[in-house]
Amino acid sequence: MKLTLTVISICSALTFSTLSNAGNTQVPYPDGYRNWTHIKSMVIEPGHALATPFQGIHHIYGNKKAMQGQITGKYQDGSVLVFDLLNYTKNDDTIQEADRKLIGVMHKDSTKYTNTGGWGFEGFSANSKTERLTSDGGAGCFSCHMPKEENDYVYSKFRK
């Protein structure tokens, strides 16, 4: 009897933690991304169609799984891509990095993010790990990534 109760309580604890984990669809902050692989960079100037809100200099990073996806064109669960957007200043005929505006994150989890191509989309303001920028479950982000469906919704390509 005692054993049965213990088994039941362990099972319900497991079920509860599995369920509550599945219910959490918040895209995690990508800790340590500055040490991941740098894929490419771009400067977007005023006047460009993406200038609001993406004017600035951005660098794109991928974790190990995302770098495999860069080769195969299909990204496995756990792949994470980061769009790191900084302001810039123009000095002495140079363009220099300034403070961070935001980061954009794409986090692959094909069971959690079924409405947005299997990718969780989220933005984090400036240097904050908690101030989130999307309120539509990433639908707005995804709509602009949809044209890249044949490449698993990813635009950037690793430059050798």
Ligand code: HEC
């Ligand atoms: C209006 C179009 C547009 C919208 C909206 C948009 N993106 Fe993107 N995104 C792009 C383009 C274009 C690139 C490629 C930039 C480059 O090549 O340097 C890109 C690149 C990225 C990347 C790097 C991986 C890749 O696909 O190249 C991430 C991560 C990203 N975006 C996240 C987001 C998030 C999060 C949002 C919403 C908060 C968002 N994007 C909204 C157009 C968009």
